[in-house]
Amino acid sequence: MLELKGVNAGYGAARILRDVSFHAEAGEIVCLLGRNGAGKTTTMQAIMGLLPLSEGSVVLDGEDISRLPAHEVPKRGIGYIPQGRRLFSELTVAENIEIGLLTRGSSKQTREAVLELFPRLRERLAQRAETLSGGEQQMLATARALCLEPKVLLLDEPTEGLQPSMIELIRNVVVQKKKDGVAIVLVEQRVDAVIEIADRVVFIENGRIQDTVDAKVLADDHTLLTRYVGV
Amino acid sequence: MDFGPYLLLASLEGAVMAAVLALTAVGLSIVFGVMRVVNVAHGEFFMLGAVFAWWVASWAVGHPAIGFVLALVLAPILVGLIASAADMIVLKRVEYDPERTIVATIGLLYIIQQVTLMTFGPEARPVQPPFNQRLALPWFEFGENGFEIIWPWGLGTTSYKLFVIAAAIAILLAVWALMSRTKLGLYMRATQLDRQMAQAFGINVERVYVSVFGFGAGLAALGAVLIVPIQQAHYLMGGDPLLLSFIVVIIGGLGSLSGTVVAAVLIGMSDGVISMFFSPTLAKILSTLLVAFILIFRPQGLFGKRAA
Ligand SMILES: Nc1ncnc2c1ncn2[C@@H]1O[C@H](COP(=O)(O)OP(=O)(O)OP(=O)(O)O)[C@@H](O)[C@H]1O
Numbered sequence: 001m002l003e004l005k006g007v008n009a010g011y012g013a014a015r016i017l018r019d020v021s022f023h024a025e026a027g028e029i030v031c032l033l034g035r036n037g038a039g040k041t042t043t044m045q046a047i048m049g050l051l052p053l054s055e056g057s058v059v060l061d062g063e064d065i066s067r068l069p070a071h072e073v074p075k076r077g078i079g080y081i082p083q084g085r086r087l088f089s090e091l092t093v094a095e096n097i098e099i100g101l102l103t104r105g106s107s108k109q110t111r112e113a114v115l116e117l118f119p120r121l122r123e124r125l126a127q128r129a130e131t132l133s134g135g136e137q138q139m140l141a142t143a144r145a146l147c148l149e150p151k152v153l154l155l156d157e158p159t160e161g162l163q164p165s166m167i168e169l170i171r172n173v174v175v176q177k178k179k180d181g182v183a184i185v186l187v188e189q190r191v192d193a194v195i196e197i198a199d200r201v202v203f204i205e206n207g208r209i210q211d212t213v214d215a216k217v218l219a220d221d222h223t224l225l226t227r228y229v230g231v
Numbered sequence: 232m233d234f235g236p237y238l239l240l241a242s243l244e245g246a247v248m249a250a251v252l253a254l255t256a257v258g259l260s261i262v263f264g265v266m267r268v269v270n271v272a273h274g275e276f277f278m279l280g281a282v283f284a285w286w287v288a289s290w291a292v293g294h295p296a297i298g299f300v301l302a303l304v305l306a307p308i309l310v311g312l313i314a315s316a317a318d319m320i321v322l323k324r325v326e327y328d329p330e331r332t333i334v335a336t337i338g339l340l341y342i343i344q345q346v347t348l349m350t351f352g353p354e355a356r357p358v359q360p361p362f363n364q365r366l367a368l369p370w371f372e373f374g375e376n377g378f379e380i381i382w383p384w385g386l387g388t389t390s391y392k393l394f395v396i397a398a399a400i401a402i403l404l405a406v407w408a409l410m411s412r413t414k415l416g417l418y419m420r421a422t423q424l425d426r427q428m429a430q431a432f433g434i435n436v437e438r439v440y441v442s443v444f445g446f447g448a449g450l451a452a453l454g455a456v457l458i459v460p461i462q463q464a465h466y467l468m469g470g471d472p473l474l475l476s477f478i479v480v481i482i483g484g485l486g487s488l489s490g491t492v493v494a495a496v497l498i499g500m501s502d503g504v505i506s507m508f509f510s511p512t513l514a515k516i517l518s519t520l521l522v523a524f525i526l527i528f529r530p531q532g533l534f535g536k537r538a539a
């Protein structure tokens with residue numbers, strides 16, 4: 001479904017990603033693990049076309065999307081839940097959702113389905129996004145991405161700063177989307193939070209992919225985790 | 232004339248000025264808010280609006296109103312198109328870098344000014360107002376017979392000046408509706424808040440920029456078409472609106488549209504009143520002084536939000 005082939009990218013002259021390659025298939029959860037500053041967020045931005053690639057390509061369903069203008073990438077069906085939520089802060093909940101719906105011309109039913117998942121948002125449609133609580137903001141960031149009816153979902157540390165019940169809610173949504181056949185790339189710091197739901201784990205260090213392993217293997221063998229993320 | 236009627240007259244002059252200033256400054260404010268571009272050429276787009284208005288009106292035949300209405304429609308569109316072209320040819324090439332866009336728009340300022348001088352010439356040229364009845368205004372006094380309505384000699388305005396005020400209010404309401412009720416407005420606000428996320432949700436930011444730059448210039452041109460029957464078109468007329476728009480945008484708070492409108496009314500009215508009672512120079516000195524104080528004590532402007 002989604003495949004990165006030898007991606008090199010960075011900010012200005014600073015090269016951050018070096019030959020990053022991995023793939024995520026439909027109905028699969030791929031987890032990107034690595035220390036702070038390893039290049040996880042940069043990888044997400046490279047997939048979204050927000051950074052120019054100096055080499056390599058990002059292929060979605062056989063189409064090279066890395067040469068598209070950035071605003072065309074989400075229209076191919078990639079929903080992005082960025083680190084730190086990055087909602088349109090002064091817009092209302094309804095307007096944030098509207099922007100998600102407009103991305104691919106999604107229907108009213110999609111809006112209903114998404115609000116069904118997060119009833120708390122429905123009660124706060126007229127509220128400005130910046131006045132939501134942290135948990136509600138994460139719901140809105142997730143809802144905004146789901147409004148695209150994505151084929152691929154990118155989540156960058158979605159559980160950062162959330163209480164356990166909220167983490168549970170986000171995780172349920174991710175598992176549901178996996179069942180629906182969405183390809184999921186998940187960045188997480190908390191290894192225990194992902195190990196049970198991930199299919200494969202990709203370790204990244206200093207902008208390079210160090211290893212790709214089956215999640216099952218990882219559950220029994222902790223040496224890799226100790227080596228790459230120090231837990 | 233007594234003080235009261237005189238003040239009423241000065242306030243009316245001020246209101247006309249405030250109306251045109253509000254349009255011009257809102258244009259500057261939208262461009263800065265969405266694109267983070269300080270458009271030094273904004274006053275020249277104002278001037279172009281007036282020059283095109285003269286041009287269109289001088290081609291039109293029949294009643295002056297025909298020429299004026301044509302100018303009101305065509306001049307802002309032409310100016311908007313020129314500005315959009317400038318965005319694509321110049322601003323996009325310097326990647327909207329804050330410093331380089333200032334230099335680029337200074338260059339634009341001189342190009343527009345000199346080309347206008349070479350083609351339109353150095354004369355000031357009038358446009359006829361579509362209608363211009365003199366209206367006497369009433370005043371009141373408490374004389375021997377108690378409360379009385381009087382019509383002081385010399386206290387009056389023209390129907391056209393009242394029209395300018397009403398038109399500006401209508402246009403500002405339309406701008407507000409565009410920003411808050413339409414898809415383009417939603418895209419503009421989203422781009423203003425987070426350009427990258429706007430792109431990550433399918434918003435063609437480059438196209439938003441082209442529209443915003445054209446739209447901002449078009450608003451300045453619209454203000455100019457409204458004022459040109461009172462003021463005449465001249466190739467150097469862009470200086471004052473630029474300075475005043477900057478003053479207004481800083482006082483109102485960068486990027487805050489409602490703040491811009493309130494500040495335009497404040498500055499326009501006080502400019503009108505002070506100019507009439509004292510001198511136009513004093514009015515400029517005072518408003519520039521106000522900007523200095525705002526920058527020192529409330530840099531985010533009266534209505535702006537403190538940068539996070
Ligand atoms: N806008 C930027 N300009 C320059 N360098 C940047 C920029 N953003 C990130 N970097 C650098 O790129 C490297 C990778 O950053 P990135 O945000 O991808 O890390 P990360 O793996 O997501 O870390 P974290 O777990 O802390 O979120 C870091 O060294 C960072 O300093």
Ligand SMILES: [Mg+2]
Pocket residue numbers: 040041042083156
């Ligand atoms: Mg990160």
